[in-house]
Amino acid sequence: MPYSPLTPDILAQLVRIAGPKNVLTDPERMEPYSHDEVTDPAYHHLPEAVVFVETADQAAAVIGLANEYHFPVVPRGAGTGLACGAVPIYGGVVLSLEKMNRILEINEAALYAVVEPGVRTADLQKEVEAKGLFYAGDPCSGDSCFIGGNIATNAGGNRAVKYGTTRNQVYAVEVVNPTGKIVRLGARLQKQSTGYCLDQLIIGSEGTLGIITQATLKLLPKPQHKLDLLAIFPSTEQAIGVVTQIIKAGITPTCVEFMDNITIKSVEKYLHETLQDSDSGNYLIVEVEGTSEDDMDDKAVLLDEICTANGASSVLVADSARIWQARKAFAEAVRAESLIVCKEDVVVPVDQEPQLIDAILALAKKYNLITRIASHAGDGNIHLNILKNPDLTYEAWQEHVDANQQELYTLIYKLGGRLSGEHGIGSKRKVLMEEFTNPDELEMMRAVKKALDPNNILNPGKIFDVE
Ligand SMILES: Cc1cc2nc3c(=O)[nH]c(=O)nc-3n(C[C@H](O)[C@H](O)[C@H](O)COP(=O)(O)OP(=O)(O)OC[C@H]3O[C@@H](n4cnc5c(N)ncnc54)[C@H](O)[C@@H]3O)c2cc1C
Numbered sequence: 001m002p003y004s005p006l007t008p009d010i011l012a013q014l015v016r017i018a019g020p021k022n023v024l025t026d027p028e029r030m031e032p033y034s035h036d037e038v039t040d041p042a043y044h045h046l047p048e049a050v051v052f053v054e055t056a057d058q059a060a061a062v063i064g065l066a067n068e069y070h071f072p073v074v075p076r077g078a079g080t081g082l083a084c085g086a087v088p089i090y091g092g093v094v095l096s097l098e099k100m101n102r103i104l105e106i107n108e109a110a111l112y113a114v115v116e117p118g119v120r121t122a123d124l125q126k127e128v129e130a131k132g133l134f135y136a137g138d139p140c141s142g143d144s145c146f147i148g149g150n151i152a153t154n155a156g157g158n159r160a161v162k163y164g165t166t167r168n169q170v171y172a173v174e175v176v177n178p179t180g181k182i183v184r185l186g187a188r189l190q191k192q193s194t195g196y197c198l199d200q201l202i203i204g205s206e207g208t209l210g211i212i213t214q215a216t217l218k219l220l221p222k223p224q225h226k227l228d229l230l231a232i233f234p235s236t237e238q239a240i241g242v243v244t245q246i247i248k249a250g251i252t253p254t255c256v257e258f259m260d261n262i263t264i265k266s267v268e269k270y271l272h273e274t275l276q277d278s279d280s281g282n283y284l285i286v287e288v289e290g291t292s293e294d295d296m297d298d299k300a301v302l303l304d305e306i307c308t309a310n311g312a313s314s315v316l317v318a319d320s321a322r323i324w325q326a327r328k329a330f331a332e333a334v335r336a337e338s339l340i341v342c343k344e345d346v347v348v349p350v351d352q353e354p355q356l357i358d359a360i361l362a363l364a365k366k367y368n369l370i371t372r373i374a375s376h377a378g379d380g381n382i383h384l385n386i387l388k389n390p391d392l393t394y395e396a397w398q399e400h401v402d403a404n405q406q407e408l409y410t411l412i413y414k415l416g417g418r419l420s421g422e423h424g425i426g427s428k429r430k431v432l433m434e435e436f437t438n439p440d441e442l443e444m445m446r447a448v449k450k451a452l453d454p455n456n457i458l459n460p461g462k463i464f465d466v467e
Contacts, residue, residue, distance in 0.1 A: 003090050003460075004070045006048040014051055014093070017061040022052040022099070033094045036081040036426075037141075037331070039339040043428060047074070047088040052096045056174060056182050056213035062095055063180040063211070066457040074459050075207035077117065077149025080141045082343055083426025085153065085206045089461045097148050100213065103127055111219040112171060112188055117148025117212045124217075134222040136163035139422075140328045148212045154204030156422030158255040158327075161378030162289075165422065167203040169218050175202055175210030178453030188216055201448070206424050207459040209452050223289040226254065227296045230318035231307040234281040236260055236361065238311035241354045242284065243377050245306050251299055255287040256378030257327050263372045267326050270333035275326055280313050284377065285323055330374045330383070337372075340388035342401045346412050347421030350380040359411050360384055367400040381421030409436050425463045434464055 006014075015023050024030050027046055035044040048071075053059045066073045072092035079086055088094050101118035108131055115124060121135075121142040128135050137150055139157035149155070151173065156165045163169070172186030186199030202210045233239035243256055259267070260282045268275055286303055290296040304315045334341055348356045353375075360382065364371045370389055375382040386404070388397050409419055413436055419425075425433045434442065442464060449456075449466055456466055 002070075003072055003092060006071055006092065007069075010065065010069050010071065011049060013065055014049060014062065017065070018051050018053055018058050022054070024050040030094075032079070033076065033096070034087065036079045036084060036086050038082060038084050038087075038343075038428060039335060039341070043084050043087065045087050045089050045091070047094040048091045050094045050096055052099045054099050056176055059095060059176045059211050059213055060180045060182050062093060063176055063178065063457070066093065067178075067180060067455050070455060070457065072457055072460050073211075075148075075152065075211045077146035077152070078120070078141075078144050080145040081149065081153065081426060082345070082423040082428075083153075083206075083420070084428040085424055085426035085459070085462055086149075087427060089427050095211065097146065097211070097213075100148075101146075104214070106131060106133070106219070108133065110188075111221075113217045113219055115147050115215055115217060117146060117151075117215065119147045121145050121147055121150055128219055129222055132222050134220045135169065135217060136220060137166050137169045137217075140331070147215060147217070151203050151212050151215055152205065152207050153422070153424045156376060156379060156381060158257060158287075158376065160376065160422075161256055162252050162254045167200060170199065170203060170215055171218060172216040173199050173202055173210075173212050174214035175212050177210050178455075178458040182213070183210075186216070204424070206426060206462050208449060208462050209458065211458070223254075225290045225292060225296050227288055227290070227300060228318040228320045228323055229286045229288075229300060229303050229307075229315060230276055230323060231284040231286065231303075231312040231315045232277050232280045232282070233284060233307075233310075233312050235311060236282050236357055237354050239282045239284045240357045240375070240377055242307055242310040242312070243353065244351050245310060246286065246303065247350070247378075249302060249306055251288060251302060253286050253288050253378060255285065256376075257283075257285040258373075258375040258377040259283040259285075259327065259330065260373045263330065263333075263374055264326070266337060266372055267329050267333045270336050271326065271329055273322075275322070276316060276319065277314055284312075285318060285327060327374065330372070334372050334385045334387065338387040340394065340397075342386040343423070344384040344386070344405075344408070345381065345420045345423040346384065346408070346417060347379065347381040348412055348415045348417035350378070352415040352417065353377065353380045353382070355415060356380075356382060356412065356417070359408065363404050363407055367404045369400060369404060376421070379421065380417070405432060427461055430462070430464060437464075
């Protein structure tokens with residue numbers, strides 16, 4: 001990819017834009033910016049400089065320079081991504097938004113918040129909850145990831161069954177576009193039919209179409225009552241199969257999360273604790289919200305009946321703090337077992353999920369894969385982690401992974417699914433994206449990228465290549 005290296009003159013101009021304390025070039029200090037949460041060093045790449053911006057004007061000035069001298073700019077939030085989206089695969093500048101971390105407004109009367117992109121998701125949740133309000137976005141990485149990163153990846157997470165993904169929480173964004181203009185897209189409206197929906201185009205574009213420098217987010221009143229039930233199923237298929245029954249019964253759960261037994265054991269080992277009824281099978285965690293204690297009781301009874309009829313060996317009121325700690329520790333528990341992991345983030349229509357889980361298990365047997373599985377079962381989104389088999393060389397293990405992917409993705413697309421439910425494509429899944437996406441759809445995506453970023457300077461080499 002023909003990009004210009006960052007010359008001493010360009011570096012001096014970057015220092016003039018952001019200030020000396022906000023430009024790093026020392027390889028040791030830049031190392032954390034050479035990767036996201038993908039721990040396999042094969043996917044790491046050092047930038048030539050890291051620039052911390054404190055204002056949208058500074059971000060715009062960096063983009064102006066990048067267009068003038070033709071170097072790539074990679075926006076970065078907290079670096080918790082799992083697709084290498086924030087990795088500077090062609091060098092250039094990593095543009096960090098971590099210093100733009102202010103909550104600018106929480107409007108209690110009109111139920112919205114205005115935030116900078118570097119606000120930690122959990123910090124926003126806590127701030128609004130202290131005012132009796134609620135921000136519905138809730139990725140499992142919420143203690144670390146940023147709102148800007150959530151918007152750029154259209155993060156999903158636990159509450160998407162009821163509240164949708166991050167794109168459903170956003171009224172408007174301010175972005176620095178790839179030619180360096182600061183534009184506001186979207187509006188604080190319940191509806192509009194006023195041209196293309198460019199705010200929604202930015203959401204989920206993984207930093208390839210704009211740098212998000214501010215967001216106006218939707219807030220809700222904090223739910224007054226909630227309950228977590230833990231249903232234990234001896235069979236994986238029965239656990240996943242009950243999801244459509246729950247939805248058909250008219251219950252709108254906030255979360256429906258699945259963990260298979262080997263994953264429960266892995267998390268227990270990582271947390272050094274014994275989880276509820278962990279020897280009996282696979283977990284389905286169902287969270288429901290309600291208007292009163294009676295409403296909660298009615299929902300609990302109905303859920304118990306549905307899960308038991310579908311083969312659950314027990315249905316318990318969960319210890320909420322512990323069960324969510326366990327669910328959220330999934331990624332760390334896997335990391336403690338192996339740094340070399342293939343993390344699949346596949347998604348199918350919810351009614352096709354039992355078929356997918358069957359196929360995943362059959363293929364794991366066929367290709368001798370060591371798997372850990374958790375899923376946002378209520379969304380049809382399965383996280384299949386394939387750990388490196390210690391008996392195989394890296395290359396041999398990768399061959400098994402590749403063969404598995406070919407069969408798995410062929411099935412997923414037949415079932416009407418897609419290759420990423422929430423983590424995005426980044427550079428890690430780019431080849432598969434190009435292989436499995438309808439060519440006409442891919443061509444439309446490329447046309448958008450070329451039109452908005454004619455010099456291909458904003459996060460190039462992500463999602464797909466632009467020839
Ligand atoms: C333990 C763990 C649990 C996770 N759980 C979930 C989960 O439940 N649901 C889920 O969806 N994801 C999950 N993730 C993945 C990840 O946390 C999310 O994708 C998150 O939204 C990334 O935010 P970030 O701030 O870390 O972004 P980064 O990793 O820094 O960047 C991700 C992408 O967004 C772009 N980007 C970041 N900030 C901006 C910006 N301001 N403007 C433009 N582009 C930008 C980057 O270029 C990159 O392409 C998990 C990850 C881990 C490690």
